[in-house]
Amino acid sequence: MHVAITGADLLTCHGGTDATYAALTKGVDGSRALRFYDTDRINVTRGYHVDDEVGDDGDELPLRAGRWLARCVLGAVRQAGVDPARERVSVIVGTGLRELRAVERWALDGVPVRRRDLHFTTAVREVLPEVTEVITVSNACSASGHALALAQDLLAAGEADAVVAAGCDAMSESMLTMIGRVVDAPTPALQPFQEGRAGVLLGEGAVAVVLRRAADAGPGALATVLGTGLSCDAHHETAPDVGGIVAAMRDAHRRAGVAPQDIGLVLAHGTGTALNDPTEAAALDTVFAGAAPGPLVTGIKGAIGHTSGSAALMSLLVAVEAMRSGSVPATVGLAKPIEAVAGLRLVIGEPAPCEARVAQVNAFGFGGVNAVSVIRVDR
Numbered sequence: 001m002h003v004a005i006t007g008a009d010l011l012t013c014h015g016g017t018d019a020t021y022a023a024l025t026k027g028v029d030g031s032r033a034l035r036f037y038d039t040d041r042i043n044v045t046r047g048y049h050v051d052d053e054v055g056d057d058g059d060e061l062p063l064r065a066g067r068w069l070a071r072c073v074l075g076a077v078r079q080a081g082v083d084p085a086r087e088r089v090s091v092i093v094g095t096g097l098r099e100l101r102a103v104e105r106w107a108l109d110g111v112p113v114r115r116r117d118l119h120f121t122t123a124v125r126e127v128l129p130e131v132t133e134v135i136t137v138s139n140a141c142s143a144s145g146h147a148l149a150l151a152q153d154l155l156a157a158g159e160a161d162a163v164v165a166a167g168c169d170a171m172s173e174s175m176l177t178m179i180g181r182v183v184d185a186p187t188p189a190l191q192p193f194q195e196g197r198a199g200v201l202l203g204e205g206a207v208a209v210v211l212r213r214a215a216d217a218g219p220g221a222l223a224t225v226l227g228t229g230l231s232c233d234a235h236h237e238t239a240p241d242v243g244g245i246v247a248a249m250r251d252a253h254r255r256a257g258v259a260p261q262d263i264g265l266v267l268a269h270g271t272g273t274a275l276n277d278p279t280e281a282a283a284l285d286t287v288f289a290g291a292a293p294g295p296l297v298t299g300i301k302g303a304i305g306h307t308s309g310s311a312a313l314m315s316l317l318v319a320v321e322a323m324r325s326g327s328v329p330a331t332v333g334l335a336k337p338i339e340a341v342a343g344l345r346l347v348i349g350e351p352a353p354c355e356a357r358v359a360q361v362n363a364f365g366f367g368g369v370n371a372v373s374v375i376r377v378d379r
Helices: 017-026 064-080 100-109 121-127 140-156 173-181 242-256 276-287 308-325
Strands: 003-011 089-095 133-138 162-169 205-213 223-232 265-267 296-298 358-365 369-376
Touching: 003 017, 003 064, 003 140, 003 308, 017 308, 064 089, 064 121, 064 162, 064 205, 089 140, 089 308, 100 173, 121 133, 133 140, 140 162, 140 205, 140 223, 140 308, 140 358, 140 369, 162 308, 205 308, 223 242, 242 276, 242 358, 242 369, 265 308, 276 358, 308 358, 308 369
Parallel strands: 089 133, 089 162, 265 296, 265 358
Antiparallel strands: 003 205, 003 223, 162 205, 223 369, 358 369
8 A cells, every 4th residue: 555655754864854955966975983982902993983972971871863863753753744643653763773772781781771771652641742663673674664564554454544753763872883893993984795895884864754655645645655665585684695685676676566667766775884785786787677677766875874773754755855856865975886886876975856746665674574665755
């Protein structure tokens, strides 16, 4: 069933929705020196931080992810004109790390945290106390894509009048340490599909979209979600698999009722890692074979970092804005593409004009939890 996006809000290292899209169109790399961590010990020196308040000691405040989530959920609901006191409104939050940083600081620094605050119900109900339910799903780096799929299912089943699909994540020391252990030297920049790319860097932030059944949405919807395809290939703990990714793409096309030639834009997962980039390129080559000239392809992680559980919906909102504005931002950090993407129409250097009305959004997670969405914009 098609569902309409009637409200949305976003927060990244660049700021809110408008500021983030402006930075993308200008090709701004939002990375900076890493805050709050011993960079020599973790072998990571840069990240894409959200600017927010710090404590009296100059350290980070606790429960940052939940605060960003609450801000975006409230902003999206207000834009959509949804009233949880009069309608059944569910909130589904996709995340990779939840409030892991708060647990780290509790364990290592003695900074107290209430256990109930580690679930996002507390943060959401502080701003929207009358929502029907708050559900958290933890599906690695495709989590908000899974949240979107579950939101579509709730609406199709008639279990809600409106659903907020959201994503949020804040950096954690354990996740930073993990990415620092797989490189010899600290990664200087995240460069999707770039020859000689050095690896991933973390971003953080939150995103939320309000969904209604398309038949109930009325005029003024931002976009229509035609379908979301999922796969869980379990090929490897961390390495992606072409077959699993292809399966998710084809599932998305089937659910959306589109063919590859109907899609004019792809927002790539594009992590700038040794394995993801050529694997994703191979999957796109397979799915779009025979659909010449093929869709424009871009990615946003060179500008905002890898935002983990938020990544799918952040890419989705960029796809919406690109189609509404008729201009696709270039892939920040990409100047010399790897050979594997020779068959793709990557947007490099400058924004590209775009007449597309249908876009595909890719998101892939560790363990092969893949989510691919197809959206349409009518303008």
